Amino acid sequence: MKRLSKQSRANFLTYGGVILVYVLLQLYNSQVGLSSMIQGLLIPICAYVTMALALNLVVGVSGELSLGHAGFMSVGAFSGTAAAIALQEVIPAAPLRLAVAMVIGAAFAALAGFVIGIPVLRLNGDYLAIVTLAFGEIIKSILNNLYVGFDARGFHFSFLADTVSDRLAEGGKLLIGGPMGISRIPIISTFTAGVVLVLVSLVIIFNLVNSRAGRAIMAARDNRIAAESVGINVTKYKMIAFVISAALAGAAGSLYTMSLSTIVANKFDFNTSILILVFVVLGGMGNMWGAILSATFLTLLPELLRTFNLDQYRMLVYAVVLIIVMIVTNNPLLQRTAEDLAERFHRKKPAQAGEGGQSHE
Amino acid sequence: MKKYLALLLALAMVFALAACANNGGNSTPSEAPSEAPVETPSEAPSEAPVETPSEAPAENPAEGATAAFKLGGTGPLTGPAAIYGTAARNGAQIAVDEINALGGIQFELNYQDDTHDAxxxxxxxxxxxxxxxxxxxxSVTSKPCEATAAKNFEDRIFALTPSASSTAVTEGKDNVFQMCFMDPNQGSASAQYIFDQGLASKVAVIWKNDDVYSKGIRDTFVSKAAELGLEVVSETTFADGNDSDFNVQLTEAKNAGADLVFLPMYYTPASLILSQADTMGYAPKWFGVDGMDGILTLEGFDTALAEGVMLLTPFNADAEDAKTQAFVEKYQAQYGEVPNQFAADAYDCVYAYAQALEAAGATPDMSAADLCDAMIAQFTSMTFDGLTGESMTWGADGAVTKAPKGMVIQDGAYVGM
Known part of the structure; x- marks a missing residue:
């Protein structure tokens, strides 16, 4: 343990924390039993946590504001889910099918991230934010007009009008039905798969950040000109971060969709992108612990208010809490107090400070 | 700089959410349902005997779960689709209050907000x-209901949705039933009606291509029209975001010589289409579906424009029969607006449940799975008369069979055709 750097110790604490929460929840569920509401929320929370981690890689580590991440989520969701339905007979084992679907979703999302990244990453700052926003909307529009069918002869595609249904052979299925999205999705996502996805995301992100490429990415974030002057190919390294982030978002999308039995492209609109951005901003940009906690907290909050019979004012309370949390966590006085406290307790700095800030709420 | 932009956007969303919540709060005063039982006895003509049974339901839920059937539903109570969810909840609440007041079968109603999201x-x-x-x-709306129907099937809890009309809601599930027409049935029924009545030979269709409801109706309408030999001369679309200017679609329909325009959509875009057609001097026959219901009560809409519009709808708030009039009166007294078909569908759902439970001799202490089996047996065999149709029956696939009512708007009111 002693040889580990401070950074890797913090990373292992993060892995350990996630696994500990998972084990505790499983134990509690088998001994006492979680309510159906919480059980139903576990998979969406895992998906949102992964989304927050993915976006944190772009916003926090790479320093580019992306407002179109829901677009990558939807690419992954649609391609992964369509693949899972098409592979139903080929791979009967549900966990394996889920894994394959998530990999396919991640691959398609990565491809979309690469194609979009080529023009987008030549921009920076607010321009980049606005262009990613536009691409998110374009992806939504495309998926709203895409028809994909599958039969013994393979896949069939059409755009704008549904000509696929007529061309399908006997026993074929319409996988993606334009504005109708995907219906009758087999529910194969599990909480375990969600936790594995979160852990995989953490491993990828931590290792990337601590690698040569990660240092180049952060150097480009802190001072683009200085980074270029020492020979760093800024666009290339930003592209690496962007594509990995898109891939993780795609995998999260597959996981999310296969926990519901239906999905439409309109679900992944601008509001969803902003929701994920709120997770990242609240958790602290670049702080993975914070992203996990804030995504969990903000997904649970409106639903927990339901159980306290505040459902009439659910969204209002949610908004007020969000404003208060934003103000409090950005209050310099409180931040200093939290840091002082962290100093006093064994000088465990970054991870613990984030945690301390959270528990105030 | 970026951090501030991010914060600004986050705050923008917060306020948008707050605004949504406010809307929901205003349109659905939380006191309304709890006030209802208090008002009922004071309005009733005979005081003492009536009060006793009407107080009973208020106490029963407090005594324990065994006294009343727990009836739950989800619907958009906030957000852009809130008008449908609140209407359904209000309609169901009225039915529950009425049935509880009779003293026989007791219901406890719980509606949860789903913001039209799966x-x-x-x-x-x-x-x-x-x-x-x-x-x-x-659930009240189609897509969320697809998600909850899968859960209903898995958990063996019987579901009767008032208004989720897509086929995927009931497909492959033996315990999910619908009170409304399925989308495809509406499309083919409309084509059949236009053909049978000889309303037109050349038809134009304007539909919303990112909406499940609109697309479902349009698909079957077009295929049925082709089958009947009804000529569809123009087909144009719109989507969210470009649903305010319909001149292109209308010009195309006009140039194609359509003498009837079919509008499978909700009433907001339909009202714009009617007024823009009026401005350009295009006056074909108009034919709508049940989503058109509500156009006459739309604020700022000149009802003279809707003159002669035909629609197939299961419910009509201006109907003369006593049942509808009593319902409309009660709804207006409690919620201050004219009920739409969502409210009527939900009202019918609760009464259909009451009838089925009575016939099955079910008691509130039965488990959900036992009730589910009893309800499946009842619904596939019983006949039900409600606000939205006489002698309704259900098939094993969960679809309802009832006669659509052809309505035409005359002098600002619906008149049966």
Whole structure:
């Protein structure tokens, strides 16, 4: 343990924390039993946590504001889910099918991230934010007009009008039905798969950040000109971060969709992108612990208010809490107090400070 | 700089959410349902004897879960689709109050908000399950209902949705039933009606291509029209975001010589189409579907424009029969607006449940799974008369069979055709 750097110790604490929460929840569920509401929320929370981690890689580590991440989520969701339905007979084992679907979703999302990244990453700052926003909307529009069918002869595609249904052979299925999205999705996502996805995301992100490429990415974030002057190919390294982030978002999308039995492209609109951005901003940009906690907290909050019979004012309370949390966590006085406290307790700095800030709420 | 932009956007969303919540709060005063039982006895002509049974339901839920059937539903109570969810909840609440006042079968109603989102609908459904829901009203809108119907099927909790009309809601599930027409049935029924009545030979269709409801109706309308030899001369679309200017679509329909325009959509875009057609001097026959219901009460809409519009709808708030009039009167007294078909569908759902439970001799202490089996047996065999249709029957696939009513708007009111 002693040889580990401070950074890797913090990373292992993060892995350990996630696994500990998972084990505790499983134990509690088998001994006492979680309510159906919480059980139903576990998979969406895992998906949102992964989304927050993915976006944190772009916003926090790479320093580019992306407002179109829901677009990558939807690419992954649609391609992964369509693949899972098409592979139903080929791979009967549900966990394996889920894994394959998530990999396919991640691959398609990565491809979309690469194609979009080529023009987008030549921009920076607010321009980049606005262009990613536009691409998110374009992806939504495309998926709203895409028809994909599958039969013994393979896949069939059409755009704008549904000509696929007529061309399908006997026993074929319409996988993606334009504005109708995907219906009758087999529910194969599990909480375990969600936790594995979160852990995989953490491993990828931590290792990337601590690698040569990660240092180049952060150097480009802190001072683009200085980074270029020492020979760093800024666009290339930003592209690496962007594509990995898109891939993780795609995998999260597959996981999310296969926990519901239906999905439409309109679900992944601008509001969803902003929701994920709120997770990242609240958790602290670049702080993975914070992203996990804030995504969990903000997904649970409106639903927990339901159980306290505040459902009439659910969204209002949610908004007020969000404003208060934003103000409090950005209050310099409180931040200093939290840091002082962290100093006093064994000088465990970054991870613990984030945690301390959270528990105030 | 970026951090501030991010914060600014985050705050913008917060305020948008707050605004949504406010809307929901205003349109649905939380006191309304709890006030209802108090008002009923004071309005009733005979005082003492009436008060006793009407007080009973208020106490029963407090005594324990065994006294009343726990009836749960999800619907958009906030957000852009809130008009449908609140209408359904209000309609169901009126029916529950009425039935409880009779003293026989008792219901306890719990409506949860799903903001017209599948993920939230599943959470809302799970909340209801934790509450101990025995019978479900499904979800109000189609996509969320697809998600909750899968859950209903898995958990063996019977569902009767008032208004989720897509086929995927009931497909492959033996315990999910619909009170409304399925989308495809509406399309083919409309084509059949136009053909039978000889209303037109050349038809134009304007539909919304990112909407399940609109697309479902349009698809079957077009195929049925082709089958009947009804000529569809123009087909144009719109989507969210470009639903304010319809000149292109109308010009195309006009140039194609259509003498009837079919509008499978909700009433807001339909009202714009009618007024823009009027401005350009195009006056074909107009034919709508049940989503058109509500156009006459739309604020700022000149009802003279809707003159002569035909629509197939299961419910009509201006109908002369006593049942409809009593319902409309009560709804207006409690919620201050004219009920639409969502409210009527939900009202019918609760009464259909009451009839089925009575016939099956079910008691509130039965488990949800036992009730589910009893309800499947009842619904596939019984005949039900409600606000939205006489002698309705259900097939094993969960679809309802009832005669659509052809309505035409004359002098600002619906008149049966």
């Amino acid at each position: 993920e939230k609908a599943v959470t809302a459904y799970n909340t209801l399950k934790d509450w101990g829901m025995q019978l479900s009203l499904g």
